[in-house]
Amino acid sequence: MRDEQQEGVVLQGTGGIWQIGLPDGSTVDSALRGRLKHEVLGGLKLAVGDHVMVSRDDAENATWMIAAIHPRRSKLARRAPSGAHGERVVVANLDQVLVVFAAAKPEPHPRMLDRFLVIAEANDLSARIIINKVELSSEEAVRARFAEFTAAGYPLHLTSVVTGLGLEALRAEVEGRCSALSGPSGVGKSSLMNLLFPGLDLRTAEISESVNKGRHTTVGARLHPLPGGGSIADTPGLREVGLWGIARNDIAQCFPEFRPLLGTCRFQDCTHLVEPSCAIRDAVAAGTISTGRYESYVKLRDEVTER
Ligand code: GDP
Numbered sequence: 001m002r003d004e005q006q007e008g009v010v011l012q013g014t015g016g017i018w019q020i021g022l023p024d025g026s027t028v029d030s031a032l033r034g035r036l037k038h039e040v041l042g043g044l045k046l047a048v049g050d051h052v053m054v055s056r057d058d059a060e061n062a063t064w065m066i067a068a069i070h071p072r073r074s075k076l077a078r079r080a081p082s083g084a085h086g087e088r089v090v091v092a093n094l095d096q097v098l099v100v101f102a103a104a105k106p107e108p109h110p111r112m113l114d115r116f117l118v119i120a121e122a123n124d125l126s127a128r129i130i131i132n133k134v135e136l137s138s139e140e141a142v143r144a145r146f147a148e149f150t151a152a153g154y155p156l157h158l159t160s161v162v163t164g165l166g167l168e169a170l171r172a173e174v175e176g177r178c179s180a181l182s183g184p185s186g187v188g189k190s191s192l193m194n195l196l197f198p199g200l201d202l203r204t205a206e207i208s209e210s211v212n213k214g215r216h217t218t219v220g221a222r223l224h225p226l227p228g229g230g231s232i233a234d235t236p237g238l239r240e241v242g243l244w245g246i247a248r249n250d251i252a253q254c255f256p257e258f259r260p261l262l263g264t265c266r267f268q269d270c271t272h273l274v275e276p277s278c279a280i281r282d283a284v285a286a287g288t289i290s291t292g293r294y295e296s297y298v299k300l301r302d303e304v305t306e307r
């Protein structure tokens with residue numbers, strides 16, 4: 001008897017049963033083969049987004065088993081608090097993080113946006129900012145308000161589910177890629193994605209950050225394959241991933257507009273808080289780095305220091 005094999009992607013997992021998406025768009029429930037189970041227990045834990053090979057016996061109705069886990073190209077992980085070791089991979093193989101805020105209702109907080117962006121950067125993931133509900137304000141006002149983020153190098157999308165503004169441009173950047181969807185609740189994440197990709201059926205409540213704010217959750221991420229290729233991951237919240245285990249000296253690296261200046265301060269171990277001849281603080285004084293972004297740097301650095 002010969003094994004039948006297929007490549008697949010882990011869409012979700014509960015209690016040792018993993019839902020695997022196959023290339024033809026169908027899904028199968030699958031468990032890990034015995035040998036792999038040992039490896040998994042030995043450290044490499046299977047995660048949503050992992051690329052796997054599933055196999056089954058020729059026999060009719062034989063169940064698919066996960067026979068191999070392919071190497072990850074990226075991961076969004078909740079690291080263990082410093083002192084402990086290990087990490088929990090929330091989603092593997094992401095290409096980008098979509099951070100959605102609203103122009104109004106709810107009012108956007110740029111410093112909260114910084115926090116999302118820093119978490120993405122700490123995971124080596126590129127981020128894309130989407131400001132939805134633009135019809136409640138004006139394109140001009142929104143561009144001015146978020147200029148500090150475009151100056152920092154982030155792509156900015158202005159969208160409206162009501163007028164259709166920016167939808168095609170956004171679709172072009174999402175199709176064919178694997179994206180994590182994040183942002184405060186009520187900004188229109190699910191409205192936006194369901195409109196871009198009819199039939200996607202995102203679970204609004206579970207992707208809403210507020211639901212998981214400040215507590216552990218057992219709700220795992222789930223991957224939604226897109227018709228044109230790629231997928232959307234509704235994660236239990238980027239803030240749940242947090243900045244656990246990030247070294248305080250790595251925070252400056254999480255601000256892309258700081259990076260070209262790092263290493264040019266007078267002191268090699270400059271914290272950019274109080275030292276003289278600090279390239280970062282000079283840039284803030286000169287207006288090339290925004291005061292708000294710098295304030296977030298100070299705050300987030302202080303936060304990880306406390307842990
Ligand atoms: P989520 O919690 O981020 O997934 O937000 P929802 O998609 O559930 O949307 C929250 C509310 O905002 C709903 O009442 C939507 O109808 C509304 N909404 C979504 N997009 C827009 C938009 O572009 N403009 C306006 N005015 N309302 C929107």
Ligand code: ZN
Binds near residue numbers: 272275277279
């Ligand atoms: Zn400095």
